[in-house]
Structures are given as C-alpha cells and as structure tokens.
Amino acid sequence: MDRREFLRNVTLWTAGAVIAPPVFHITPRLFAATGGRTDIYTAKGKDYKRMVNSLIDEMGGMKQFVKTGDKVVIKPNIGWDRNVEQAANTHPDVVAALALLALDAGASKVSVFDRPCNEERRCYQNSGIKPAMDRIDDGRAECTYIDDRRFVPVRIKNGKSLSEWSFYRDALESDCYINVPIAKDHGLTGLTLGMKNVMGVISGRRGRIHHNIPQNLADLNTVIRPSLTVVDATRILLENGPSGGSLSYVKTLDTIIASTDPVACDAYATTLFGMDPGDIGSTVRAYKMGLGKIDLHQCNIINVS
C-alpha cells in the first residue's frame, strides 16, 4: 500500500470511526512462537557498546532481525528531561550501538523516537540520545521528534480492555521494531520495563491508560510486537520513578538483557529489583495473552560476558 492510498484509508477510517473502526492488521510473522524454551541473553560489563555487540552476536547477529533495505525503528525511553546518570532514560550508548548494528545489517532507515513526558527537545538533548545519534554520521540514521500527523487509529482486535487507540505510523510500518526500555521504579505499575515502553508510540491523553494499566499495556502490546527487546539495566532506578532525580535512587548494575520474547525480558529484569515477575501486573497479563513467557524456569539464561 503506498502512502497516498494509506492516507486515503486513514481519512476514511477517521471519518467512519464510529460505525467501522479501523483495523490495522498485525502480520502473523510477528507473533513469536510460544512453545519450546526461550533464550534470554544477558551481558555484564562497563563497555555498553561492546556488550550490545556481544549480545546481538550471540543471538545470531543483527541480520537475524534486519534484512537489507528494512526500515528499522529503535524505541528507547526518552521520557524525561534527565541526564544519563539519573537513570530515567535509556542509556545513549545502548541506543547508538543498536543503531550502528542495524545500519551494518543493511537497514535503509533507522529511526529513533519517543513521545516524551517532558519537553521533547530537552529530553532528546539531555538524555544524550540525540547527541549520540547525531554523532552517527549516516544519512539513514535519524533521531526525530514525533510528528502528530503520523498517528493513525488502530482497532485492537485482541484487546480485552482497550478496543481502539492511535499509534505512530512509523512504529506500525517498521520492518523491524527494536524495543529498548530502561528498567526502573514506577509508582503505579511497580516497575516500568519493556511493556510500558509502548506508551511512547501512542497518541492522546495517555493518563487514561492508567485506569486498568496492566491489561491496557498488554492490549497495546498486541499491536506493537518488537522483533527484539533490549532492556537497559546498566543503571536502574530504585525509587522516585519513573522520573527519578536524585542519584541516590540509582543503582549501577552494568547489565544489559536481550531477547526476542518481550515478556521474558521484563520477567528477568524484574528479578534485578529483587521482585518476582508475578508482582508486575503488565507482565502477568501479557503472559496470559500469549505474548511471551513469564516463568523463567522455562527460559535459558545465557550470559555472554
């Protein structure tokens, strides 16, 4: 479907939203296999870029996820006007390393974006992510601000709590979506991990998601299915999350986790906080909807460092 046709459809959908809600079809290949054992890869060390490279290497290389000419979306958490040390946003080295790997794998475009809670220019700048992406001197790599014209309504076919929400087109249309959350404390959900990171690609008053947040997040995650999830636990935020502030809430773990199973990634990351995966409502609901594994006994934890 070309852009013209796409936009015409969107216009029609929007006009007829009440009688005929739009359906954005989820391609079957994105539904990860739920049988068998899942591999969770972890790396520990100080050189985050090298750790990312080793992790992806161990998983079979970026070519497993990115084919030549693919449009790649790397979705970090750039939610807050905080610096790298304050552990409120994904580490820029992790993002940049993934972007470089995707470019090497032959991506035609690598887009990095998020819909921040604070002012976007300040977040992009002070998180260090825009400067890191700007240093990658490659026309295919871009770190762009959200363009409000590019949200499209999506009917969430498998949703149990949400039936419709608008998503960012670039995220929906990407050939490879890499979710790169940071692991941190969150007042309502206990922790914010990969499942919650999807909130950066949806539109509207996101506060409404909070009424029934575990199920809502699971529902949203039936639409955005990452090919790869990389959880940044190089430093984690233990308190005052998700925005943090004081460095006394930050614990350095020098750990990065990667898996093709978004639920297993969240489950494993939860244990780093001394919590049980079952404590996190969104992980439980996502597991129940068949989005991935929650039982770490059914996973192979592969340490690559």
Place this chain on the structure above:
Amino acid sequence: MNIRVLTKRLRQISQIGFLLLFLFLFRHTDYTGSDTIPYAVNIFFRWDPLVAASVWLAAKEIVTLLLPSLFVVLLTLVFARAFCGWICPLGTLIDGAGYLIKPVVNRRLNLRHIKYMILLTVLVSALLGVQWLAFVDPFSLLVRGFSFSVDPVFNAIVTNFFDTIYISGPSWLSGLTEPVYDVLKAYVLPFKQSFFYLSMLSFVLLGAIFAMELISKRFWCRNLCPLGAMLALISKLSFFKRLPLSACKKCELCIDKCRMDAFSPENRMRTEECNLCMDCLEYCDRKISRFAFSAKPSRQRVDLSRRQLVASGAAGVVLWSLTRVDAAAKVPSPTVIRPPGALDEAEFSARCVRCGECMKVCIRNALQPVFLEKGTEGMFTPKLVPRLGYCEFNCTLCGQVCPTGAIEKLSLEEKHGFVIGKAYVDKSRCLPHAFSKPCIVCEEHCPTHTKAIDFHTVAAEDENGKKIELKQPFVIESLCIGCGICENICPVDGNAAIQVAAKSPESKTGGGYGL
C-alpha cells in the same frame, strides 16, 4: 549614485539590518539545545531609555540590566532622533507599511503634544509605583503583538497549508512540498504552534499603530510614541541637525514630503521631530538641504504648553489612584501563578514592562498574559496556566530573557527550590479518591527529587464490588514547588482533580494555602 541618494540608501540598509536583527533575536527567543540562551535576545528592551526610566522610577533602583539604554541616550545626544529613523524596528515596519497604506486625510494635524503628555503621565505613575508601559512602549507592543498573534498566526497558516497537502493532496504534490516544509521548519517557523490568551487584543493594539498610517505618515511616531517623545527632548541638546533651519520658499517639497512633519506652520525646523531619514536631501531642488553639526538652535519650541504639562502630571496621579481602588487590589488571585524567580508581587508589578519575552520563551507555552485578574495595571503580566502547560523543572529561560529583572535569573539549583504555588488534590474529583479507579499519573510526573506527591495504599472496592488495593495521591506540602505538571496531565476532563494555587503574598513559607 550621488551622495544624497547614497545617504538615504545607507539609512534604509541600517533599518533593514536592525529589523533583521530584531527578527533573528525574536526567533532565537527559544530553547535551542542549551540551558542558556547565547544571545541577548532582550536587547531591544534593555537599550530602550523609556523602559529604563520607567523601571528605575518605579523600582526606585538603578537596574543594571538596563544600562545599555545609556547608549541610546548618548546616540541621541549626538545624532538626535537617529534611533527613530535608522534603528527602531517598529519605525521600519511603519515605513514599510507606508508603501501599502496611504494617508486618506493627510491633514497636518498638530497632535505632537500628546506623546509628551503620555510620557509624563507614564513617568509620574511609575514614580508612584505603577507601570503603564504595556500600553505605550513601542517594543512592548511590538514584541507582544508578534509573540501572541503575528507569529502564531503565521505558523498556523503555513503549517495548515502544508498539512492539508500532506493529508489530502496527491503524493507527488506532498513529495514536493514536504522538503520545502522541512526547510521552513528548520529555519523560519517556530518549533511548535503556540497559543496565547489576548492574541486578538495584542493584534489589534499593534495593528492600530499601522492603521494610523491612514491619517498621516508615521502618525504613531509623530504624535503618540512616548519613547519618541523622550528622545525628542534629549535631542534638543544635540548639535546634529538638518540645515537650513527653515524651509526656503521655493518648492517646499521638504515640507510636503517630510514623514515626520518636522516643520512648523512658519516653515521652521522642529529639530526634535526630525528622525534623520534624509529624504529631503533627495527632494531638495536647490540642493541646499544638508545634515551637519551646528550650534545654532532652532527657534521652534517643543510642543507642550504649561497647562498640558500639569494635566499629564495630574493624569499620572489619577491613573495611579485608580489602580489603588480597583477591587483586584483587594482580593487574592490564586490563579495568577507568577514565573519562577519573580520578585514579590509589588516589586514584580513595578518592574515588569509586560514585554512578553518570558511568555515567548516559555518552552511549554505555559506562561500566558493576565487579563483583568490583577486590575488594568496587571494586564499582560505573565501567569502560569497549568492546564495549558507546566513549568519545566530544569528550564530557567524566563529569568534569562526578562530585561528588567522582574523575573530573576535563577541557577538550576535555585530554580529547583523556587516555590511558585502549591498543588492540592480535589478529592471529590480525583479518580482514586472519588471513583475508586487507579490513576496516580500526577505522582508519576512529579519532578522534584523526592516526589512532592505520594500515595496511601488503601483497600477499596471497584465499581463491580471487587476488593482492590488503591493508591490515593496526596501532596507533601513542604516539597511542592507548584510547577503544575500534575494539573497539566491529570486525566480528569475539564478542571483537573489536582490544581495549583499561586503562592500567597501573605505567606512567607510560600504556601498556596496561606499557611
């Protein structure tokens, strides 16, 4: 090109240069990736001697930020009202508008005294502590008009044009227009569409200045501008003037064409009215018109009678006393949340020249002009409107651009502790409190390093009677700085279920509760 035309061209180049400087600084009154703004974006206010005089009188203090105004005073002492003719961007725009708007009546109205009366009225009121520059300072009118109306309208029109093509046009067309749009976004358009209260009024006030061109050329500059009046008075001491000091009887083109109407009915030069545009060099058939230093004074006196002088002084006192009997002076105004770094209310009000710089620079479009909540006197002063935007925790731009120090420049550490108001939870509307629904979006967003919003976990029943654990937010008063992000993102429709009340002037601890 002969020397006479060349001089005029130089003047035009200077005018366009300063207009471009003004527009450049206007566009750069914004966040550009650094916590500090690298340019003196407020320079047009800081070298405005009218602002300096009015602020120094009202604040009873020499505000050093305004010392560049002495440069313009010096310039005027040497070159008379060259500022009006060669520098003032409003004057340049008026001259530009003159190509489109021609006077329809073109009578030689003698209203020059009005500008002196306005000047005196404003300064007498300032001495009593009331600031009226919002309505008469040319840059205040210009910057506010641009910030609140011209620029947002410009952006809205351009953006709508490109968006319409992008959304409804054929793809080959948007393929052509989108790259153009990208370039415009990068260099010409503001980063985001801004929204302002009083945009219509600001537009009308500025537009009126241009509409007056229908009466005569530079009507505002000749008859109303109090800065022009001030420079006119100073220029009486200047030796640089147009010679001869009266028009010859031959063609009188210099009188007819003079944009400032700088000749008396007896054809004598009013040196204080001449803005040195040098047009008369070109028109003069006999080539006797020239500009030079001369100690010879013009025999023409300033257009201000003793009676007018006394009347304007009295007007200043009356205007001051009117603000004191305004009900707004008596009631609290919890909605008027001043920007971080704002001085105590009385001093703030005396120093603020309502220039709109802080509102222009506010990256969350949160600072908005006050209408009548603080009386007529308080009109166009800034207030935070949290439902529109909140005060960004790590941003200190408003204090950086304030030309008079009404908003102090804060360090990041000072900003983090500066209380502008206090939030309070409206339990009758808050989702977890009133409807047993989970939410606490306010707690999530609270930016203080120890969150000023915490929650009690209570056992409750949801709407289906199911037992649930519920997190109910409350404000820790001692930690709240009133940034308003909680009110901004509260998902409750209409009024937020958590709201910020302005810091109460009576409260030394900064409590919005008047504690």
